[in-house]
Amino acid sequence: MDENYNGKRSKELAIVWAGIGRVYVKCDAVKNVATFSCHGQSAFGFSSESIMTDGSGGLDQFCNSSFWDYELSWNTSSPDLTICFERTVLVWVPCGFLWLFLLLEISYLHRSLDRLIPWSWINVSKMITSLLLLILECVNFFYTVQQDSSGEPVPDVNYLTPCIIFFTILVQLVLVMLEKKRGMQSSPILFFFWFLLMVCGIAEFQTLLRQDSEQRSDYENVLFITYMIYFPLVVIMFFLNCFGDATPKYINHPRGERPNPEVSSSFLSLLTFAWLDQLVWQGYRKPLTQDTMWNLSHDNCANTIVSIWDKHWQRSFNKKGRRQPRSPSPTAHANYSNNVVHVQPHDTPTAPIKPISVLPTMIKTFGWQFLFGASLKLVHDIVQFVSPLLLSRLIEFTESIDTDVVEPVWRGYFYALLMFLAAQFQSFILAQYFKRMYVIGLHMRTGVISAVYRKALLISNAARKDSTVGEIVNLMSVDAQRFMDLMAYFNMLWSAPLQIIIALYLLYDKLGASVASGVVVMVVLIPINGFIASRTKTLQISQMKSKDQRVKLMNEILNGIKVLKLYAWEPSFEEQVLGVRSKEIKVLKKAAYLNAGTSFIWSCTPFLVVFASLATFVLVNPGAVLTAEKMFVSITLLNILSMPLGLTPIILAYTVQVSLVTFATYINIEDTNILNSNKAFVSISLFNLLRFPIAMLPMLISNLIQASVSLKRLNKFLNADELDPTSVSHDASEEHPVVVEKGTFAWGYGEGEEGRPILENINLKVKPGALVAVVGTVGAGKSSLCSAILGEMEKLEGKVNVKGSIAYVAQQAWIQNATLENNILFGHAKENDRYNSCIRSCALASDLEMLPGGDQTEIGEKGINLSGGQKQRVSLARAVYSDADIYLLDDPLSAVDAHVGKHIFQQVIGPQGILKNKSRVLVTHGITYLPRVDYILVLKNGKVSESGTYAELVEKKGEFQEFLLQYLSEKEEDDSVEELEDIKHQLESKIGREALQRQISRKRQESESESMDGEKTGSLKRVKRISESEKDSLKQPKRISESEKGQDGIILPAGGKEPKVGQKLVEAEKAETGKVSFQVYGYYLRAVGVLASVMTIIFYVLAQGCSVGSNLWLSKWSESYGPNGTMPDEDRNMYLGVYASFGVGQAGFILGGAFCLSFGALDAAEGLHRHILRQVLRFPMAFFDTNPLGRIINRFGKDIDTMDNVLPWSIRSWLVCFVTVLATFIVIMAATIEFTAVMVPAMVIYYFVQTLYVATSRQLKRIESVSRSPIYSHFGETIQGAPTIRAYDRQHQFIHESETKVDNNLISSHPSIMANRWLAVRLEFIGNIMTFSAAMFAVAYRGNISGGIVGLSVSYALSVTQTLNWLVRMTSDVETNIVAVERIKEYTETPQEAAWEVPNKKPPKEWPEKGVVKFDKYSTRYRTGLDLVVKDITCNIDMGEKVGIVGRTGAGKSSLTLGLFRIIEPAGGQISIDSVNIAEIGLHDLRSRLTIIPQDPVLFSGTLRMNLDPFNMYSDEKVWQALEQSHLKEFVASLTTRLQFEVAEGGDNLSVGQRQLVCLARALLRKTRVLILDEATAAVDLETDDLIQDTIRQEFADCTVITIAHRLNTIMDSNRVLVLSRGEVKEFDSPVALLKNKSSIFYGMAKDAGLV
Secondary structure (H helix, E strand, O other), X not given: OOOOOOHHHHHHOOOOOOOOOOOOOOOOOOOOOOOOOOOOXXXXXXXXXXXXXXXXXXXXHHHOOOOXXXXXXXXXXXXXXXXXXXXXXXXXXXXXXXXXXHHHHHHHHHHOOOEOOOOOHHHHHHHHHHHHHHHHHHHHHHHHHHHHHOOOOOOOHHHHHHHHHHXXXXXXXXXXXXXXXXXXXXXXXXXXXXXXXXXXXXXXXXXXXXXXXXXXXXXXHHHHHHHHHHHHHHHHHHHHOOOOOOOOOEOOOOOOOOOOOOOOOOHHHHXXXXXXXXXXXXXXXXXXXXXXXXXXXXXXXXXXXXXXXXXXXXXXXXXXXXXXXOOOOOOOOOOOOOOOOOOOOOOOOOOOOOOOOOHHHHHHHHHHHHHHHHHHHHHHHXXXXXXXXXXXXXXXXXXXXXXXXXXXXXHHHHHHHHHHHHHHHHHHHHHHHHHHHHHHHHHHHHHHHHHHHHHHOOEOHHHHOOOOHHHHHHHHHHHHHHHHHHHHHHOHHHHHHHHHHHHHHHHHXXXXXXXXXXXXXXXXXXXXXXXXXXXXXHXXXXXXXXXXXXHHHHHHHHHOHHHHHHHOOHHHHHHHHHHHHHHHHHHHHHHHHHHHHXXXXXXXXXXXXXXXXXXXXXXXXXXXXXXXHHHHHHHHHHHHHOOOOOOOOOHHHHHHHHHHHHHHHHHHHOOOOOOOHHHHHHHHHHHHHHHHHHHHHHHHHHHHHHHHHHHHHHHHHHOOOEOOOOOOEOOOOXXXXXXXXXXXXXXXXXXOHHHOEEEEEEEEEEOOOOEEEEEOOOOOOHHHHHHHHHOOOEEEEEEEEEOOOEEEEOOOOOOOOOEHHHHHHOOOOOOHHHHHHHHHHOOOHHHHHHOOOHHHOEOXXXXXXXXXXXXXXXXXXXXXXXXXOEEEEEOOOOOOOHHHHHHHHHHHHOOOOOOOOOEEEEEOOOHHHHHHOOEEEEEEOOEEEEEEOHXXXXXXXXXXXXXXXXXHHOOOOOOOHHHHHHHHHHHHHHHOHHHHHHHHHHHHHHHHHHHHHHHHHOOOOOOOOOOOOOOOOOOOOOOOOHHHHOOOOOOOOOXXXXXXXXXXXXXXXXXXXXXXXXXXXXXXXXXXXXXHHHHHHHHHHHHHHHHHHHHHHHHHHHOOOOOOOOOOHHHHHHHHHHHHHHHHHHHHHHHHHHHHHHHHHHHHHHHHHHHHHHHHOOXXXXXXXXXXXXXXXXXXXXXXXXXXXXXXXXXXXXXXXHHHHHHHHHHHHHHOOOHHHHHHHHHHHHHHHHHHXXXXXXXXHHHHHHHHHHHHHHHHHHHHOHHHHHHOOOHHHHHHHHHHHHHHHHHHHHHHHHHHHHHHHHHHHHHHHHHHHHHHHHHHOEOOEOHHHHHHHHHHHHHHHHHHHHHHHHHHHHHHHHHHHHHHHHHHOOOOOOOOOOHHHOOOOOOOOOOOEEEEEEEEOOOOOXXXXXXXEEEEEOOOOEEEEEOOOOOOHHHHHHHHOOOOOEEEEEEEEOOEEOOOOXXXXXXXXXXXXXXXXXXXOEEHHHHHOOOOOOOHHHHHHHHHHOOOHHHHHOOOOHHHOEEOHHHOOOOHHHHXXXXXXXHHHHOOOEEEEEOOOOOOOHHHHHHHHHHHHHHOOOOEEEEEOOOHHHHOOOOEEEEEEOOEEEEEEXXXXXXXXXXXXXXXXXXXXXXX
């Protein structure tokens, strides 16, 4: 006030309400004196002290009161804030937050794709409440102006604050309206704004409530009333912002039938994962299934992720200046581009190009999300150090009762509350961090899978040879998963050093230089752990080799299981597998020693670190006191950073040793160093903080190395050569649909084998509507010509132009694992007329009648339940249905019977066929079709030797005539005699009859000569194509036999009948539901052993007892100092010694527990493997028909590996977590028994939460694992069918299918990750409540409880949050991994086939002596629920009789064979051999006394001798004799290793003919009285066929021979022929007698085959 302050004004102010609400003071104004003599503060900013004439500046003057009063807010028993602080900082902070992040909110609105939220109670309430708040602030402002104008003293803050609040809420209101318009259902910015405004407003609210209402002026009364209305409105606005608004009317991306609630949830729901409650409850009430899962949100869909990925990949591509492949034209083939690396043809020289890395694409696609996650991690890392510091203050607070300065009680509660808030904030941040990182990992996996899939559709054939299908699938599964796994912990690269630096700084503050000794222990242990890790890695590699060998052997066994059963060879191969397994177990036992050592070090490390540091502290300086605060803050810091004990045993390796050394050093350096509870426990907390980052770094580096290896593999694949899209042009102005001019083609570029031209100087023009045949001998380049036209080969020279769309029928039919209908439609819409026309013309109608579900029958992997001919006809039907312009038909008629081939040519391919107006290129070996084609191209050695019409080529007497002569010399009886005669007559007219006969004879001699040469060199020259349409179940180990297909009452093409039982061949893999049964745990524990189980539990309980004992001892130690902080040396050493012994005891017990568990678990794994192997080898064949090999292999691969390596660790971790939690509660209750009142309800809630979680998580993981397999199956299928997919231009369809399968997997894997976070937030909240309670009890009982006990209690409570969390995770992990045992147990309980041996029914040693086979009303079926395939057969086959069994497809021929060997059991009647009922004797007694030469020669990897005689029953002399009789002796003798020659997997290093001869040698070695031939010579060339037939006639002359015939000529010399139809005997007589009867079925079949 100035000096001229008038007296009147002075008198008016003589009495003021200077202390309304707090102190009412009457102030006397002194004229011309510039100061008031009163003290106090008004609730609204008036202060007698602040109204001064000297014009004091700053916030004090702005508020007319003190801004901050330390005595009022801290050094008092009743703390409060100044009104100035409440009206400035506590208002400006929330408002400033909104203005600060306003641009971010606008960017959210801008990015929102949805529009127009309808009016709802939420947005209407927000608007009304906001308007009320605006009105209130207007009232405040204008009333203040009015009061000021009327002379009332008003501080400036009362003008500014309403203005700030008004404009901030106005902006908020505008944002609410914009959110409604832009379809934004929740805003995190507005949520935090209202939260801050509410929290900051509490202080002023309680201030106003506490003031005396009688002491307020009228002005202050108005302000009071407005604030009483304002604050509840703020609370209401916060409450409204806790909910998400209604769904927008216009959604840019449809959310599906079951929309994911995450999309429409409020920010609070996202923060707490409350949006997942519905799914968790649903999973708890009943098991989840794929159908009940929510739809994926748009952001998580594969299509969304891939579109962003592709955009950045293209930019990386462009930056490198790479030549991009030409964009595909609508009718382009084999030229789909994904902007991936394309290598230019070698005729366009370019400088070497640096490969493009996929890493920049990953960074650009996920970089911003990753940075946001990293920022969350940074906040978390800083906040986690708050708890140890607060623990330090809490211990000091507890101990202050014994000092001169006693801290006020409210501070203790304040520290406890801060500890709770810091922990809860940390929980929220960490949950959001892991959510972000795991989602980034999922998205990255999706991007990698998509990139690999798209590249696989583009990769060139030469590059494709560099990788097996398995290796490429591994890029998708293993390598993509590595990137995902790395994401969650990648931030440890910078986070670990940061945590180490902060922890060391805080430890140095507590213990000084003594901390160095603990760090030295950590550093010393690094090489020790490094050695153990290195040795473990070596053992892992060794174990993986054994595992690979075992799984490979199992794969071979399962692929050839039918042959093993037919030969009764299972015991030999069982021994081989067990031999490999024993080597694997030996390695695992060595690893178990190392793991036990690791556990020992892990248990010692934390203890040693603490001991070293504390010992150093008390020994270095005798005057130093190791307080409870130092002790327990150290313990807390250690606990915060430690991972759950069992999860990362090597990680935890560092800390115990360090603490032991540090404490020892501390107390030994100086006598003044006193180890009190503060120093001890604060230090241990800090050391626990150090433990995780230091130990995490080696693991992280290892993961980084693995990820870098994966990155290199991925880069190599993505940079591989692609098919050149420019090799085939698509000029629509060309006259001819297909033009090849001077074309030279190879499979690759370069100087090597791949760059060698396969086709040279090819000239071909296909006229519109023409049928062009391509002929030539094997290896002439016919199929390569088709590939060249498709663009599958590299064009070195010339021109290829294709005008129009292409349909392609590959030589090896590619069939999808889908319904037969979908295989034909191939993505096209179904038109019934066109579809039925395709079925009829491709001769599929009769097949549909036989298939269990008609055209809805599911076709297995690689068309496993179709015969070769059926697969080829389905492939042809696919081409016909596509209605393309050009048809490339690569020898589609070779795999079908002659009469079927004739039908297809007439109805489909030929001049009168359904494709008569299309341009067709037909590769064929059948010369009977050639006279009816328009043009013929003759290839020889990759060149066109001749071309022209049939008549022109016959006239030329060139290569084509040679081809015809070669064909006639090897004429096949199943070709039409009439047509062959026509060709003969044409040739005779050109060269004469005698010349023709001479030439045919010469060709035969040349062929025989070549055959003999080939036999010596190990390569048979000509492998004859065979009729596969009638091949039955022996063709493929898992194929349904024709008889099974030929059931009655099947769906016809037109539909209308109900599907029959068993129409789905491959049953969906059973995903168990509900909780894993206790029987499974009991089953496993019995396998481990009762003694080992009990000892393991005892050891771990004792180890935890030592751990608790060591901490109790520390507490006692910290309280044992004298009044002057002194302790005798002998006492100090005693305390150190006992502390050390506790540590040693803990380590020793853990070592014992580790040994017991490891060896018990290994014994269990070995025993269960032996059990499942024994069971699987005894399964009936029906089991292998209905279960894919991959599923069975999975039991021997993944599940056994889980039992070997994963399950023991999971059990150990669970056990350690459990006893730790138990010990924690015991310690806290011992310190404060009242804690029980909190613990019991907390445990009830905890148990309920974990029950909810485990039920849902378990099922989500099951669904996820089941939905993952189709991704890889579809990919493998795509790789194999890539040429067909490219030819039909269906890449986009298959990419979409792949993305759909990835989405199906994400539907369960995304909620699975979210469920983890849901659990973490809830369990950590329970843990935080318990920590808070422990701290509150410590405060409440101050004076009755020592600082050491407080430190012990609260440090344990701080660790319980994480331990509880991990206990649930370990429970879930154990249950997830015990599923491996459950799956193995399931197989051990699956029904088996009959006993291998029946002791009291063993047949005579020489049985069968005669070989008389008798069928007596014999009936059989393949599986329960299927129709009979053989019905009431009664017939006798005499001793030494040769009988042929014939019948059309599905007649039941092979079923009889399978019945003889009891592969399928009788449904009625019996079969007897030499009067012995074969159903009564053991299977091996039966099968080992019969001999079969199967249609497919199956060989196993191993020596040639093992393949002939796996039981070593015969001498080498007999083996050589068998080889000689089977015409293999010369070949085997020429080998270096002779009988020890290593046969490759599947016999790949032997020709087909040689493999068949090995099977003949097996039969000759065994040579029983009954021999069954299942068309054993169908797969070999004619010369080998003759050799085999001659040997059989000579060596088995006195045996009963039963031949299953597909080609009638092979059984024309039989004694009798058995004709079957629909499983019944129709005819049984000699071939001559049957042929005489022209009405007989046999005669009809002979006529169809051209034999009559």
